Amino acid sequence: MGQASPPVLIFLAFGFFFATYNLVSMIMHNRSIGKLVYDDLDGEASFDPVIQMPEELKKPKNAKMPFHVALTATDAPYSKWQCRIMYYWYKKKKDLSGSEMGGFTRILHSGKPDNLMDEMPTVVVDPLPAGLDRGYIVLNRPWAFVQWLKKATIEEEYILMAEPDHIFVNPLPNLARGGMPAAFPFFYIEPAKFEDIIRKYYPEEKGPVTNIDPIGNSPVIIKKVFTLEMLSLPASNLPMIYELLSEPRDSQEFLEKIAPTWMDVSLKMKNDTETDKAFGWVLEMYAYAVAAALNDVQHVLRKDFMLQPPWDLNTGNFFIIHYTYGCDYNLKGQLTYGKIGEWRFDKRSYLRAPPPKNLPLPPPGVPESVVTLVKMVNEATANIPNWDTE
DSSP, X not given: OOOOOHHHHHHHHHHHHHHHHHHHHHHHHXXXXXXXXXXXXXXXXXXXXXXXXXXXXXXXXXXXXXXXXEXXXXXXXXXHHHHHHHHHHHHHHTTSTTOOEEEEEEEETTSSXXXXXXXXXXXXXXXXXXXXXXXOGGGHHHHHHHHHHHHOOOOSSEEEEEOTTEEEOSOOOOXXXXXXXXXXXXXXXXXXXXXXXXXXXXXXXXXXXXXXXXXXXXXXXXXXXXXXXXXXXXXXXXXXHHHHHHSOOSOOOHHHHHHHHHHHHXXXXXXXXXXXXXXXXXXXXXXXXXXXXXXXXXXXXXXXXXXXXXXXXXXXXXXXXXXXXXXXXXXXXXXXXXXXOSEEEOGGGGSSSOOOSSOOOOOTTSOHHHHHHXXXXXXXXXXXXXXXXX
């Protein structure tokens, strides 16, 4: 085979140069104006527009990217029975085809061991100093992650931040793309709607409020990179926390970079009357979204990450069932939301003790998502030893 002539080689070199230039320019341009949203449940991306370079292009075709499953919890009966069901389904789905789930940790922020220590991997961390959460228990979540990341040795490069009321309905792959975290977009997280409030924590020099993703901290799959940024809270306010965060470490993680900011913003939001009133029970979710944006972190938004009965009617290709809403129906299978139904499943009915085994199935006509939820709860309670233990 003959050698290419110098003019041909020069032509090819210029061609590669311009192709590379255009690709880099497109990526940089799109990073500044949009987000990547996975809308289709078959994994196809719709562009809002794209701001990522697929991690898959950088790894062997069949290589896995395992992630560690971490959920924060208390020692209350209400939290414990949900954790037991969640862990049961984690074990059932972990090793199935398509799953990239790695290890598991329940981060118990009650400050002392409980009776589930031998049932599931657990790390005990301290709650916030007395009175600091002002009765808003989820304010302990960012502080729990700060402590866990300080003391834990995590083999996986990625972490899934999960919650007790999550059930894995399908094997969960690593949805993070190109080093960007993956998150579920919540319709009720609307930073632009509350721009005046958001600007108290996200100054104009950081950019438009549309930089803030419509998410909470969970579910999020996030990679470990970068260095820890310290809390801006004075040491006199939280000496215990400040001392912990001031200790040097050789390497830090992406989540560790965000977690202290997340905690800082959460506390400031809770202590601001206007913010507390506007955000209510989702305040900590807004705090995570703002903390991520303050650290210049954007997420791939995956609508198929999670379904929420009774509003999502089918489990389909979703990965997690989030049973935060009550499911109330009459005997004709009609939703009676806001009114206690003749048939119902609501986790809040079991605040002081776990639900009984073999819950009655919904009447005919109730969506498949609700039927599947109850069946999965029933399977777990039938197989978990000593289920009635509080």
